[in-house]
Amino acid sequence: MTHSSAARPSVVLICHEGAPINQEGLARWLASFADLRGILLLRETGLQKRRRVQRELKRLGVLRFVDVVAMRLYYKLFLAQRDKAWTARELDRLRAAYPAIPSTTRVLVSDTPNRPAAAAFLRELAPDLVVARCKQIIKEEVFTIPRHGTLVFHPGVCPEYRNAHGCFWALARRDLHRVGMTLLRVDPGVDTGPIFLHGTYDFDEVAESHSIIQYRAVFENLDAIGAVLTSLCRGEHVEPVNTDGRESAVWGQPRLTTYLRWKWHARRSRHENRVPALS
Secondary structure: OOOOHHHOOEEEEEEEOOOHHHHHHHHHHHHHHOEEEEEEEEOOOHHHHHHHHHHHHHHHOHHHHHHHHHHHHHHHHHHHHHHHHHHHHHHHHHHHHOOOOOOOOEEEEEOOOOOHHHHHHHHHHOOOEEEEEOOOOOOHHHHOOOOOOEEEEEOOOOOOOEEOOHHHHHHHOOOHHHOOEEEEEOOOOOOOOOEEEEEOOOOOOOOOOHHHHHHHHHHOOHHHHHHHHHHHHOOOOOOOOOOOOOOOOEEOOOOHHHHHHHHHHHHHHHHHOOOOOOO
């Protein structure tokens, strides 16, 4: 996707520090068709991590919280290395496909996008649009700073799979036609804003982890996402997806017992649907 310099929209990316596939890969992609004025990197503090753990324990109770912790340990031991290799290959692909981030792109590090310094950063850059690839809730006085709002690439199909790990829960519930991503505008709710795009791809639920499926649901749809972002930045009307009558639900962190059941069902489904070879 290429545009004349006069037509290039201006954007700021918000993402977590230490995730180069977003911090560099997604930034390169944005800069290929937009004026990437800045990157707001979020660096989580120890206090934030402790509070997040406390909230999750209170929300889930002890047994389910242990299930979440077990999933994280399982992921670290058995899945993380392969997923890290995939993200490295994907970053190499993005580096080959898109030019380097411009030297004029400014960077600010903050523990939250809601700090006065972060808000001042956005006001000074005055972007047409902010793209948020982060887990933190952004306050209204911040997400309304850009002229055309703040857009999020949500890893799940909304409104059915709001909040965290939507792809995981769709897979675990065998809701396979709702495994994908949602491009939506941030509003005061949790993934409740206007939806402009749903995207998916031909995922392999046996071979791929839930994390890779969530990444690929976004990165396999960058062309379509970019077209919508450009239209919104130009002030063109993009008709939101009609979600009237659809269920809406909020989900949370993956659990090991749920993960193991999902993979069992996925392998069983593949075996049952396998077409015998012709003799």
